[in-house]
Amino acid sequence: MVLVLAIGDLHIPHRAPDLPAKFKSMLVPGKIQHIICTGNLCIKEVHDYLKSLCPSLHITRGEYDEDARYPETKTLTIGQFKLGLCHGHQVVPWGDLDSLAMLQRQLDVDILVSGHTHQFKAYKHEAGVVINPGSATGAYSSITYDVNPSFVLMDIDGLRVVVYVYELIDGEVKVDKIDFKKTSTATI
């Protein structure tokens, strides 16, 4: 039972001052084992905050990140799953499923986490699953102003992943769940 937080596109301090209070109250250290962050934090203070939640922190570079040392893409293995991480501004058209699927095949991962569109999405295609955690602060994106703050928490347990989607809608935290399994022979 490994809890992995997928979060990104915070754009602090340029487009948003901070995480919503309700999100912050839920994110306490000690519960989460890994954090994967799509990028665009943008400053070191946010990095430190995330590091305080969990020492295992993986970040990829977004186009506005001030730390240029983050990699463009990252892959990691958690439990039985291979996860890939990429900010997403590199994949054109932004948010396009087929292009992301190409990236996923390229990285050879089961779950690809990418962002940039600031919209939560969870796609499934024959090569695997693509998850977009959206923007945790609700910052405006290059495409739209209408953004609900959201992030994703994945509970990886053996061959099964339960994805909890946290969204802040009208000031209230709404949590939904998505469940999928990986068959041992083929991906989902």
Place this chain on the structure above:
Amino acid sequence: MTQTRSNSSKPAIISEEQQTNTHTNTYTESSETLAEKEPELMVKKRVPDWLNNSMLSSPAPVVSPPSKSRSQSPPPPSSSHHDLLGSYTSKSSSVYSYNSSTVIQPPVPIPPPTFIRPEPPTKPARTPRTDFRDPLTRISDSDNDISSSVEDASRQTNLIQALSRKIINMRELRRLASEGIPDGAGIRSTVWKLLLAYLPCDKALWSSELAKKRSQYNQFKEDFLMNPLLKVSVASQSEITRKLEDSASLQNGENTSAGKGLLPRSEIPHGEHPLSLGKTSVWNQFFQDTEIIDQIDRDVKRTHPDIDFFCGDSASSKANQDSLRNILIVYAKLNPGIRYVQGMNEILAPLFYVFKNDPDEDYSRNAEADTFFCFVELLSGIRDNFVQQLDNSVVGIRSTILKLSLLLKEHDEELWRHLDITTKVNPQFYAFRWITLLLTQEFIFTDSLHIWDTLLSDPEGPQETLLRVCCAMLILVRRRLLAGDFTANLKLLQSYPSTTNISHLLYVANKLRSHHHS
């Protein structure tokens, strides 16, 4: 928190004097410590008469009232075997002459001599020195009192006799137990189970009771020690499988080309997500439990690090630690009001040790279940000491400490005045640990077992006897206390000399009872 006395293995009295002398630097006390070792030499000024008189009893076969006739013999010169236990070397053999008796056997369940006969001092169990760190394998002196071994043997016979009746006379058993239970043949294990009302008086009911309780404990273990996340997934499983079945049928229609598409989202029951802060959330429970489990784990690992039974590298010590952990976790889950408090592990340790080392195979195997229930029973009397909110209340630890203070005042006003008023040694500084942990941390392990014999035999719960024993502890070192200032007294009381003759201590405590007028 265990007292570690790093002594060289010089067994003679002289080393003890030197070592106890380190406690109070100011006062030259060679005669004094000697006096403490040999009660009959104690001459205390202005000590209540009865206390004084009892000291003048003769050494070897002590004729004190039926009970405390343990080793009142002069400490024998030799003692090659005193270097047995690293930290326990300093004990004078007089303390353990009662141990000389009959069964010194490694408490590991090897089929023991089931019945103890009054042995001559040449003990058969001289040889197994294997487990150095196991306190009960200490070999006592041979040159020690045939008399005391005979007495022990007689006590043992009495106990065995009492236990062999069909319906056990609890009053008699309590009386016998308060005199001290010999270390072998699983007597202590059975007696403690009876004293803690785990086994009923009627022997015929034992097997059914035991079976019932043991299965109950196993049920508890299953309920509480199962990974709570399984519960979550089991609960959500039904929903998921249902949805998967539904969507599978749907998907099969859609799934023609590539199995693409948005993944279906499902609502979750209120607050059942991992970051939930709600009190009813299974996740939140799980994380809170994890904290407690972590603390229990840490404390279990630190319990009695010098005793191999608890803290060794062998598989059996790991198993013992696991048992301790399980018991504490189940207790914490069953008692959400008090959960786990540091110190409970110390109360648990002697119980488990005694029960696990029961020579009877069946008892030893089920020691965990038995210990659990006895632990619950024992703790029920003293649990108020562990609840922080009750500290200042009538039942709390502060008021108990106050009772101790008053008891001391009643029996030895001069000492009380000196401690409380002159040197301002707040009893909380030392008595807190004495009382909450039932003196397990003040003496070496075997000694505390003997003290527990007396504590548990009190029909009204250990507290009364405990206070008397604490008072006796104070009185026994009164000379040093009267001579010391705040620092010296505090130092002395916080590391109470573990070379104290336990039987003498208990004798004094018993005397306090007869002079108690309330």
